[in-house]
Amino acid sequence: MIRIDFTSDHRFIYQQIYSQLRKQILQNELRAHSKLPSKRELAEILNVSINSVKTAYEQLMEEGYIYTVERVGYYVEEIQEFKLAANTQQTFPPNLKETVETRKGWxxxxxxxTNPHLFPFKKWLSCQSKIYNTYISSLGDMPHTQGPYMLRQSIAEMLYRTRGITCEPEQIVLHATSQGLLERIIYMQQKKTFATENPGYARYHHLLKRANINTHLIQLDAQGIDVDYLTNTNADIVITTPSHQFPTGIIMPISRRIELLNWAAAKEERYIIEDDYDSEYKYQTDNIPALQSLDYNQKVIYMGTFSKTLLPGIRMSYMVLPPKWLSLYLDHFALEIQPANILTLYTLHEFIDSGLLExxxxxxxxxxxxxxxxxxxxxxxxxxxxxxxxxxxxxxxxxxxxxxxxxxxxxxxxxxxxxxxxxxxxxxxxxxxxxxxxxxxxxxxxxxxxxxxxxxxxxxxxxxxxx
Structure with a gap:
């Protein structure tokens, strides 16, 4: 029996017919190969239009619930019954249920x-509207795996001006998150031993643990990461935040920076990942140059993000790879789809080039x-x-x-x-x-x-x- 609710504003009549017949077929109330009423018959029984029945039947046929015999009619397809495991849970587990909390009064x-009210949305949208005219054809293409070249060029120029970093656009890899970038580094270096600052960024440490990477926790002193402690481990790659240690805020002095670079230079397999997560903001004096700007041996992988300068919701991070690492990256990820939103990437390019970001x-x-x-x-x-x-x-x-x-x-x-x-x-x-x-x-x-x-x-x- 099919019941039609003519007062429903949420479901069309054909959807009601479709869903009820589908349910009856799955519950074996309508036997395999049994004949269904003709479109005209069912329309008269339900007091609905033939088109409503026709659309419902066509959808059921498309999904394989019924079949038709030419000039004879519609029949129920033979479908196996669902077999449910004995421990199948029919209700959603309460411990996995999310509660939507209001932040009112917090x-x-x-x-x-960051404060979204201070972000120049109108200027950002103005940049976005410009790219429709300039790069409309590119928006329909698959972006380069490392991100659009013109944006990487803009970032390279920006890094030279603001952080003292000299690099080619080809060395820059864009991603939606810094965690995603680190995941790719971990994938390329699964047999290496890593080290992280302690205290430090817990999400990075979690990624390393999840990948079963042997990881040393390196203590801090008044100048940042303790290089003597690091040297006494067998670490190959260390993750550090020299310009504003996270979370203590320590700024690593030049003596410690050189000491850390010398640690990396001492062995071929040693590298430094410099996480420069909020170095754009410096008070009372000029910005501190990046550790990478002192790197003459191409031992530093520089990582930055736009989450602090734009908005956390505009996910955009990047890394600068030494040439040796770039070759390795292309061997592994040349066919990977760029994970960041292409519209945001081009808008960011316009935002930087127009001087609005600075x-x-x-x-x-x-x-x-x-x-x-x-x-x-x-x-x-x-x-x-x-x-x-x-x-x-x-x-x-x-x-x-x-x-x-x-x-x-x-x-x-x-x-x-x-x-x-x-x-x-x-x-x-x-x-x-x-x-x-x-x-x-x-x-x-x-x-x-x-x-x-x-x-x-x-x-x-x-x-x-x-x-």
Missing amino acids: LSLSHMN KHVRKMTKHYETIRTLLIEQLYEQLGEHIVIHDIPAGLHFLVEVFTEKTYTAIEEQAILHKLELYTLKRFSLNSLPLIKKSRSIIIGFANIAPEDIPKAVERLKKVLFH
Whole structure:
């Protein structure tokens, strides 16, 4: 029996006929090779148009539920019954169900976010509209596996101006994420031993563990990654953040940079991955040149991202490969499809070439310096002798050491209760060693908080830490 709901606004009549017949066939209520009513008969029975029945029958035929015998009619196809395993779960597991949380009333001291209200959307869309006229034919083509050449050329010129890096456009590989780039490096070097900073970027460490890569955790000192400690391991490739160590913020001095480059030069198989994730923002002095700019032995793989300068939602990262690595990359990935959105790639090219990116970075640097200054003033005013601020004028976060009895877990739980987006050193400690301290270290991000919200955010932080 088929029932038609003539009041339904959501399903056409033919869809109702189709779905009910389909269900009856699958549940074996309509036997294999049994004859169905003709289109006219079923239309009269259901009081619907012949076209509705015809469309339903055609869809069922297209999917293989029924077949037709010319000048005879429609018949049910012979279909095997579904066999369900004994442990098949018919309902969705509650532990996998997501809850959509509202962020209303929350304040952010996160290192990950930026303020979308300050992004020049109109100028970005203007760049996007220009590329329709200039590159319309290219938008219909499969992009180069490393990304459009003209964008890589723009990035190469930008890196020379801002980071002192000399490279050819051919050396640049674009990807939607830095994690995706590292995955490709791992794939090319599966037999190598890696090393990462500790504390450091947990997502990279997770990638290495997932790929079963032998990985050493290298401790830090006041100048960044401890090269003596690194030398005593058998690591071939080290991942480091020399311009603004993540998460401590340490800027590696020239003496340590040369020491690290000499470590890489000592053996042919040694390389450095320089993750330059937020070096665009430097306060009080000029930007620190990239480690790669000092690399005369082609031992540094430079990685950068536009997530901090544009928006986290506009996923765009890149790496600069030494020529030897570029040959290896092309051997492995020459046929890979470029994972980043091609429209975004061309828009970014126009955004860089027009000078809009550089202008935006200058504007945001002034804004972030103001926010950073206000935040530090409020932290000292409200928390005073209970904290030590590691005030390194770079990037979009700094480290605050807090003298509190609370555990990291208690701090994280209280932050949720007080609607304060906050991250502690626990998230970035790749083993328990850096956590064995009387004080607690908090990562304070300042890219997504308005000036007027700073006193309130610090007030919430005080409650999180001490109440």
